[in-house]
Amino acid sequence: MNRPGPVPATNTAHRDTDDLFNPVSLARASQAIVDQIRELIQDGQLTAGERLPSERDLCDRFGVSRVTVREALRILEAGGLVTVKVGARGGAYITTPSSDRIGRGIEDYLTMSPSITAVEVTEARLVLELGIVPIVCERATEADIAGLLAMCDEADAAIAAGTYTMEMSADFHITVARLAHNGAIEMLLGPFHRPMLTSLKAAREAAPAMGKVGVKEHRRFVHAVRDRDVPKATEVMKAHLERTASRVQQRSKAKT
């Protein structure tokens, strides 16, 4: 396990005239380490589950102090490329970036970027959720469909009991997305739901009957999927989502 070499261009050398015009030494040392390890992962020389040398080891190999190594590890950790465990046999373990962590980044962007409006977010969600309908109709297994119907039953029961929440609706949509059996799509769609939730919870107070209609639409959607009826499923989902979208637009208008 002696892959990483000493970090090259960062030693901020005071080199005077000899060895002329060589290293501009721009980056941070920690960033250079991040780049190096990231590349090793991308090249497959470090694979998921593998353990990096201990921090003190890495210091020697890279020729930097522990502080610098630790900053590099924090960056890699923030990017979801490694996870760090303490204690004996602890250390930095290569992990495949989890969709959760990436989702957090996307979510931050959707929520915090002032150039992104709620309407845009809703629109993007619509593109994704409608786009997967044909795929879901094709790939959903009988068990998948049974699962969705079970969720509808639960939702009905919850409505009867007055305990229906927006989270249950979000769960339904997330589950549908999973039925595309496509990790990339699942990852992209996940982050949309939390911002959507916060934006919709208030709306539900204004229209408490909405949950009931929503669940009815959910069930009709599942039936269309069961029948592998792509146009019908698309139509139902579109109406369902656009009802939501119009609500968001109303709210963002009301705020203005």
Added chain:
Amino acid sequence: MNRPGPVPATNTAHRDTDDLFNPVSLARASQAIVDQIRELIQDGQLTAGERLPSERDLCDRFGVSRVTVREALRILEAGGLVTVKVGARGGAYITTPSSDRIGRGIEDYLTMSPSITAVEVTEARLVLELGIVPIVCERATEADIAGLLAMCDEADAAIAAGTYTMEMSADFHITVARLAHNGAIEMLLGPFHRPMLTSLKAAREAAPAMGKVGVKEHRRFVHAVRDRDVPKATEVMKAHLERTASRVQQRSKAKT
């Protein structure tokens, strides 16, 4: 500017029997700082462009050492929430997460996650790029369309000169995505192109005529957009993308 308070639960107190059963003190101090600052940003108490206190100041306010503060800043920086500048008037400035940085995360996930196959990536891209066609047809301005046509002209010229590259094709698709005038969609679609490029460059060597056909299809797509003909535009784009998709599938089959 005295918003941040001392970081609470992390001082690993050795409290014996008094103050019983209180603080389990789980997290890392740096993570607690990150959470605190992130929350301030989300609440709008810190807004883009604003400058955090200097590292030494933050040490005092949070009651931790500089190393810890710096690790927190690295994490925030990795998440695109702040950027750090050196020199006088330097420091950590709040930034709105850039789509570039988020895109990098998504790209990492698409590239490195072994559970995501090239076929899935292609499929997700197809969903997005087809989904935006109606929006593009609706929103593209005359100037937008003229710009696309200019790109086609350039591409034709490049093909004649033998200098056409896959990057030019990717540029076309990115530009189309921008015409949806929806930042969320643009952010989601961007990261797909680099993995796609690497996957396609080899393919182009196997079929050098592909560029020519591709540009011809691009132009037909632009014409359909100009005519606001959604079905036609969708059909052209679908054929164009599926030709690409089949190529990726061939390649991933060939590898197996």
Added chain:
DNA sequence: GGCGGCTATTGGTTAGACCATACTTCCACC
């Protein structure tokens, strides 16, 4: 044979120091 404590490994944090960088101010020279 099982259980509890000891020990070694490893990350987490601290303190203080020094260097590199970039903005500011001011002075000297033209």
Added chain:
DNA sequence: GGTGGAAGTATGGTCTAACCAATAGCCGCC
């Protein structure tokens, strides 16, 4: 009087050396 450069200063980047905290594994005792 204006302009260019030099000194000053604030701030991030890095290093060193040390100690604390958590954990896995071993060893000895019962």
